[in-house]
Amino acid sequence: MHAIAEIRTVNVTRYITPLREGGSLPAIAEADDSFMYVLKFRGAGQGSKTLIAELISGEIAQLLGLKIPEIVFANLDSAFGRTEPDEEIQDLLKASTGLNLALHYLSGAITFDPVLSKINERLASEIVWFDGFIANVDRTVRNTNMLIWNKELWLIDHGASLFYHHSWETFEEKASQPFTQIKDHVLLPKATMLDEVNEIFKKIITAEKIKSIVSLVPDEWLNDNPSEGTANEKREVYKRFLEKRLAASEIFVNEAKYAREALI
Numbered sequence: 001m002h003a004i005a006e007i008r009t010v011n012v013t014r015y016i017t018p019l020r021e022g023g024s025l026p027a028i029a030e031a032d033d034s035f036m037y038v039l040k041f042r043g044a045g046q047g048s049k050t051l052i053a054e055l056i057s058g059e060i061a062q063l064l065g066l067k068i069p070e071i072v073f074a075n076l077d078s079a080f081g082r083t084e085p086d087e088e089i090q091d092l093l094k095a096s097t098g099l100n101l102a103l104h105y106l107s108g109a110i111t112f113d114p115v116l117s118k119i120n121e122r123l124a125s126e127i128v129w130f131d132g133f134i135a136n137v138d139r140t141v142r143n144t145n146m147l148i149w150n151k152e153l154w155l156i157d158h159g160a161s162l163f164y165h166h167s168w169e170t171f172e173e174k175a176s177q178p179f180t181q182i183k184d185h186v187l188l189p190k191a192t193m194l195d196e197v198n199e200i201f202k203k204i205i206t207a208e209k210i211k212s213i214v215s216l217v218p219d220e221w222l223n224d225n226p227s228e229g230t231a232n233e234k235r236e237v238y239k240r241f242l243e244k245r246l247a248a249s250e251i252f253v254n255e256a257k258y259a260r261e262a263l264i
Helices: 048-063 087-095 121-134 172-176 180-184 194-204 207-214 231-247 249-263
Strands: 009-018 027-031 036-040 071-076 098-104 146-149 152-155
Touching: 009 036, 009 087, 009 098, 027 071, 036 048, 036 071, 048 071, 048 098, 048 121, 048 207, 048 231, 121 180, 121 194, 121 249, 172 231, 180 249, 194 249, 207 231, 231 249
Parallel strands: 009 071
Antiparallel strands: 009 027, 027 036, 036 098, 071 098, 146 152
């Protein structure tokens, strides 16, 4: 279990290359701290909600002791895209001026392969529980979104989690729904300790911790859809969603257990 830390802010200094396997066209970029990052753009695809999901989910993962690359806020100057020859990328950079999100680039990491990489049942159960909690649709055999780096397992790409918030008017009420997509989770066959993990994780994720995590979301991202309410009103909805989801954790845990029984 880790404390919730302040998030650093960096300025993007060099666009290196797009990662075309990502649906929202993330990129590898360098920042003014001389580190390389995987940069996620607020002007892409689902916009700032993808960044909010990435931030909230990533901070929850770290709180639970799961490994994810460091998350930073990444400033993009308005002049940044002017020399980019690719029109699609130039448009994306222009639409993403201001505050974006980036994750430390794990140079030399290899994609997790469930056949080649062995993982213990406790860690598998922790990750399945976590993905059920955040409703993460992206941890399948086809797209594991896990890396092996320095002989350890790292979780990446949580922008598709909390997907209920794309229907804002029903977001909060969906907190107690089962997460049926868990049946496709790459680690589900090894997740034999879901009940034990549920008891432990429910004690770690306190209301105070949820409030601290949600408070990290910048106003700039929350103000992208003013018709849905003010930044503070939206933070309150995210907070209530996570609290209700935690209180109803047996629902998504049981869904995972049933899905696992059907597999084996």
